[in-house]
Amino acid sequence: MVVTLQSYALGRWVGAGEGLVDIHSAVDGRVVARASSAGLDFEAMAVHARKVGGAALRAMTFHQRAERLKSLAQHLTAHKPALYELAGDTGATKRDNFVDIDGGIGTLFAYSSRGRRELPDEKLIVDGPVETLSKGGSFSGLHILTPLEGVAVHINAFNFPCWGMLEKFAPAILAGVPVIAKPATVTAYVAEAVARLIVESGLLPDGAFQFIAGSTGDLLDHLGGQDIVSFTGSAATAARLRAHKGLMERSVRFVAEQDSLNAALLGPDAQPGTPEFDLFVREVVNEMTAKTGQKCTAIRRILVPSGVEEAAISALCEKLSRVRMGDPRGGEKVMGPLVGLEQREDVRRQVAKLREEADIVFGDPDHCTADGVDTQKGAFMGPVLLKARDPKSAAHVHVTEAFGPVATLMAYEGLADAIDLVRKGEGSLVASLYTHDDGVAQEAILGIAPYHGRLHVLDRDCAGESTGHGSPLPMLVHGGPGRAGGGEELGGLRGVFHYMQRTAIQGSPARLAALTRSWVRGARTETQGEHPFRHDFETLAVGDTVETPRRRITLADIEHFADFTGDRFYAHMDEEAASANPFFPGRVAHGYLILSFAAGLFVDPAPGPLLANYGLDNLRFLKPVSPGDDIRVRLTVKNKRPAREPDYGEVRWDVEIFNQEDETVARYDLLTMSARPTAH
Ligand code: NDP
Numbered sequence: 001m002v003v004t005l006q007s008y009a010l011g012r013w014v015g016a017g018e019g020l021v022d023i024h025s026a027v028d029g030r031v032v033a034r035a036s037s038a039g040l041d042f043e044a045m046a047v048h049a050r051k052v053g054g055a056a057l058r059a060m061t062f063h064q065r066a067e068r069l070k071s072l073a074q075h076l077t078a079h080k081p082a083l084y085e086l087a088g089d090t091g092a093t094k095r096d097n098f099v100d101i102d103g104g105i106g107t108l109f110a111y112s113s114r115g116r117r118e119l120p121d122e123k124l125i126v127d128g129p130v131e132t133l134s135k136g137g138s139f140s141g142l143h144i145l146t147p148l149e150g151v152a153v154h155i156n157a158f159n160f161p162c163w164g165m166l167e168k169f170a171p172a173i174l175a176g177v178p179v180i181a182k183p184a185t186v187t188a189y190v191a192e193a194v195a196r197l198i199v200e201s202g203l204l205p206d207g208a209f210q211f212i213a214g215s216t217g218d219l220l221d222h223l224g225g226q227d228i229v230s231f232t233g234s235a236a237t238a239a240r241l242r243a244h245k246g247l248m249e250r251s252v253r254f255v256a257e258q259d260s261l262n263a264a265l266l267g268p269d270a271q272p273g274t275p276e277f278d279l280f281v282r283e284v285v286n287e288m289t290a291k292t293g294q295k296c297t298a299i300r301r302i303l304v305p306s307g308v309e310e311a312a313i314s315a316l317c318e319k320l321s322r323v324r325m326g327d328p329r330g331g332e333k334v335m336g337p338l339v340g341l342e343q344r345e346d347v348r349r350q351v352a353k354l355r356e357e358a359d360i361v362f363g364d365p366d367h368c369t370a371d372g373v374d375t376q377k378g379a380f381m382g383p384v385l386l387k388a389r390d391p392k393s394a395a396h397v398h399v400t401e402a403f404g405p406v407a408t409l410m411a412y413e414g415l416a417d418a419i420d421l422v423r424k425g426e427g428s429l430v431a432s433l434y435t436h437d438d439g440v441a442q443e444a445i446l447g448i449a450p451y452h453g454r455l456h457v458l459d460r461d462c463a464g465e466s467t468g469h470g471s472p473l474p475m476l477v478h479g480g481p482g483r484a485g486g487g488e489e490l491g492g493l494r495g496v497f498h499y500m501q502r503t504a505i506q507g508s509p510a511r512l513a514a515l516t517r518s519w520v521r522g523a524r525t526e527t528q529g530e531h532p533f534r535h536d537f538e539t540l541a542v543g544d545t546v547e548t549p550r551r552r553i554t555l556a557d558i559e560h561f562a563d564f565t566g567d568r569f570y571a572h573m574d575e576e577a578a579s580a581n582p583f584f585p586g587r588v589a590h591g592y593l594i595l596s597f598a599a600g601l602f603v604d605p606a607p608g609p610l611l612a613n614y615g616l617d618n619l620r621f622l623k624p625v626s627p628g629d630d631i632r633v634r635l636t637v638k639n640k641r642p643a644r645e646p647d648y649g650e651v652r653w654d655v656e657i658f659n660q661e662d663e664t665v666a667r668y669d670l671l672t673m674s675a676r677p678t679a680h
Helices: 042-058 062-078 080-090 094-118 163-175 185-201 235-242 245-249 275-293 309-320 341-354 415-423 438-451 493-497 509-516 555-565 575-580 591-602
Strands: 006-009 012-015 021-024 031-035 125-132 140-147 152-155 179-182 209-211 228-232 253-257 262-266 299-305 358-362 384-388 406-412 428-434 452-458 477-480 487-490 500-507 545-547 610-621 630-642 648-659 664-675
Touching: 006 042, 006 185, 021 185, 031 185, 042 140, 042 179, 042 209, 062 080, 062 094, 062 163, 062 185, 080 094, 080 185, 094 163, 094 275, 094 493, 125 509, 140 509, 152 163, 163 179, 163 185, 163 487, 163 493, 185 209, 228 235, 228 487, 235 245, 235 253, 253 477, 253 487, 262 275, 262 415, 262 438, 275 299, 275 309, 275 406, 275 428, 275 452, 299 309, 299 415, 309 358, 309 384, 309 406, 341 384, 341 406, 406 415, 415 438, 428 438, 438 452, 487 493, 493 500, 500 509, 555 591, 591 610, 591 630, 591 648, 591 664, 610 648, 630 664
Parallel strands: 152 179, 152 228, 179 209, 228 253, 262 299, 262 428, 299 406, 384 406, 428 452
Antiparallel strands: 006 012, 006 209, 021 031, 125 140, 140 500, 358 384, 428 477, 452 477, 477 487, 545 630, 610 664, 630 648, 648 664
């Protein structure tokens, strides 16, 4: 059955009556779907996203949005088999689908979890520490991140219709920015099925997600400075979009992930017979054949030390000769077809270009055999391995992306030469390095890191658990400079921050404290009659403070502490040696003694709502404490955050320890758990 895909715009599904484009099965060429976005009011979609979706998302906290992402991930998980079934016609095997579908859903889970663990249950993020801007401490500054008030337009490539959409969607929604997703038309039927599940889940507010089946029409003409376009696809399209007059004139944020001639670099130490050589062979073949080489991260350039070419080619050919092609829906371990006949023609054209500088040592781009399928109707193509004749003077092999099961091997003379060759890719998403030598790894990493978004260093120690060269992970940056597009996605919260505006806020500590709901040094403190440890989580207020009396530190205290703990370090016990140390005036108190006495000064000992101390953050000893000095403590509620458990919350206290001259001798954050009233 041929389905006519629909777009989801302004809160309803709409189909187009005209301009329909046929979408063919990659496996047998039959028409499986039709798509067109004719008739959509793109300007109204952008307005709807900003006014309705954005406003609703921004009314939620990071935790609330993160919860929605988790529920959505669970909803999609329940419908995975249907998506797998549908994706067979794109040429994706079970393994490819695992990356695309499970990987996409996994990204939702990952962002949900990060949002709840690492972001506040608030509507803004404080980015970095408070900066004191004046001598008297009455004027300070800090940075905040707030969601952009525009729409995120996501233009995706054909190769990962599910993952490609969700890896952009998750960070945007977590940031609080509505999404208009536009998949590549040739695999849009899978993306449409995912979009339907998102909409049907009812988990997102109206306007938070819209979907275009077909072209983006005049959408880009209606974008402005609060909007963002995130693109994955070819360098040619990226260049066209980057040069869009409206986007340039209105400084619309533009993120691109485009062509990438990713390298695999076999270290000079990784000779045949070493585990690293075997890992290299396995990984290169894997990257050439997974998703039939249609991965932005696939290995395109294979660098081996001069003298190792023949051994490397022979090992690669042996493995490649075992690759079987066939119908990915058959359930057997096969390599599927390319996404379509046009794509196969494109790959053949690129191989022809590569052949101007390289010889084919394995495969034939024009002929292949595949089990039980018609290789003319289906877009089948076997793996093709080339060997560059003179990699240093070659141009095509470093910049021509044959987006299929194609890679070019090249020999290098020494590591410096290898680094130069890798750099000829002019910026890539990822490179893999196979070495068990720290010196090789160090030199290669420093040499090529500026040209990459990710480096995968594989050796015998990590191979068993490595996630592989080609897998972008939600917690690590995905993107690359130059030819790779100059963009950056994922990378944990970094990916969320791309959808937010960083703003420096200057003002009084009190104003900053009120804004961030977090006490700032210099802001007013509240010393209530009752000790704050007597207050439960709900009644504790940010700024509640205890000022303790003083306590003298004596030599007897220091010696007692040393005997008791066994810490007889010379700075505390040997006057002469301590005096010779440029940091100390003579014997000084242990830092841990100061911390312990500070606790002795500020705690309220009776049982009460304070349940436990679970750590210290940002501890600094700023001035030595000598025998005869006095210390006192100021303990202030810095901020509070509900815990996952309903019966307690987490409280962060600012602790500052002063000497008799009111100089700060130590400073840290104390982390405690305080009971919530329901627990009594
Ligand atoms: P394209 O650049 O042709 O398309 C990518 C996306 O951009 C698609 O959604 C496409 O939509 C859309 N698009 C195309 N033209 C415009 C436009 N003028 N305005 C707005 N959107 C537009 O890439 P493909 O996905 O077709 O892949 C082609 C080649 O790109 C591959 O052969 C490969 O070389 C490279 N590629 C590189 C990737 C990488 O990350 N390294 C990833 C994927 C592809 P539509 O499909 O409707 O035309």
